[in-house]
Amino acid sequence: MVEYQGLYKTFDQPVLAGVDFAVERGETLAVVGPSGTGKSVLLKSTIGLITPDRGDVRINGESVFFSDARTLRRIRRKVGYVFQNAALFDSMTVFDNVSQGLPERELRKLRRGDLAVRVAEALEHVNLDPAQVMAKLPAELSGGMRKRVGLARAIVGRPEILLYDEPVTGLDPMNGAVIHRLISRLADEMGITSIVVTHEIEGALSIADRVAMLERGQIRFLGTPIEFEQSTQPLVRAFLDRDAALGVLEQV
């Protein structure tokens, strides 16, 4: 379970302004909202990559911001993070990149053969052929493949929670659909709690158990995809309906 408790963060202007909600174990939550409303900041705050000015995040009851370094490392091992541009290590092969997803102690203990099996399993989970990609460098992969390698790196350590930052941004619709199916499948097969930050509303509604809408640093809507689609809130309608969006833009 992930609990956001009164998160505030200001850079040049307030980005998070009192975010309070919880994501239940095994749930898939899509966080949607206009650009620059703090979605990525919220996601990075989840594992302490960004420190909020106020508030806390608790993962399975443990505080992210009031824990010592060792506890934070342990919390982070429970969480896989899929970055917007995959954030693969340029100088490492796909094999090395994915193996970095394992805890260091486990990585040291594993024999090369066992490690290769773990990496291959993770790659197969994301529909990649290990024999074809393991020896390649990230620069030799397409955008969709890089995202999937990033996903493989996030799941190889068998996390309880997966955080996705714009998982389909920059991908064509076909590759986007593949990634969305993967997110659903991983959540179902591995029982993973997922938080997906995205602009892509159609895909978000298809994979999410609940949708949260973040706007001006606050959660403006939290409900099921059906409730989201039926909502009469102008902001929600603007997100769902292009004509309504133009109306909101005109008001702005």
Added chain:
Amino acid sequence: MEADGKLMQRPPAASGRTGSPGRRVLGALDAVGRGGRHVAQHAGQLGGLLWGIIIATLRGQVPLREVAAQAYWMGVLSLPIVIITAMLAGVVTSQQGGYQFTGGVPLYVLGSVVVSSIVLELGPVMTAIVLIGRVGARITAEFGTMKVSEQIDAMQSLGRDPVRVLAAPRVIAGILVVPILVGIADTVGVFAGMLTASATVGLGREAFFYGARLFWHDWDLLYSLAKGVAFGFAIPLIAIHMGFRTAGGAEGVGKATTSSVMFMTLTVLFLDAIFPPLLLN
């Protein structure tokens, strides 16, 4: 607001300054405050980085394989450019010294001038300047790119500490390798100076080393290597610090690398300036 509006519309004064004296003073104080905050930020972040490196080193958590890889890259792969630079420094010092001593000064003094110049100053400083370009700039660009492409965040999200895994090996390698490079640069520079003295003013090898021994102190060599340790510590530390501070995409990486080179050069020259009062008196 109206007053502000009028101020905004007023053409610049002949001196190029605008506003009342009080406003100018406030502006100057504001600039000093911002500068002070900037310096304090750098100092605090550098201190935090250094502390992390010390803790990781004392706990034996630094990956030794990475230290070896960095030592090879900083040391062995820098050798050609360090040797060429030292050779040219020796050649120039010897030629200019030879030109100045064609008078009443005994020519063998040239040996002392070349050896002292190379060992006390040119060997360590020229090596450091070369390493700023070859090692420091690359570290900043590499770390800056990792920062803006979220690779540093990825590393943290995977439970790896970038200071322990990336920063500490580079600083340790710098401390170990740069004094050795300085020693090699000193040796090459002195021999290049000796050969040049022989070729240009006809000063033989024995006379050259006789002159060199006249004013030689064994401490000079330690002094030279100590400069190597200081530069080997400062260059990667600053390069890493500037890389970690990078923001704003490719342009940010370029800016960070330029600032880093300036910062490293000034630091090397500053350290070079404080070495004599600390260790030669």
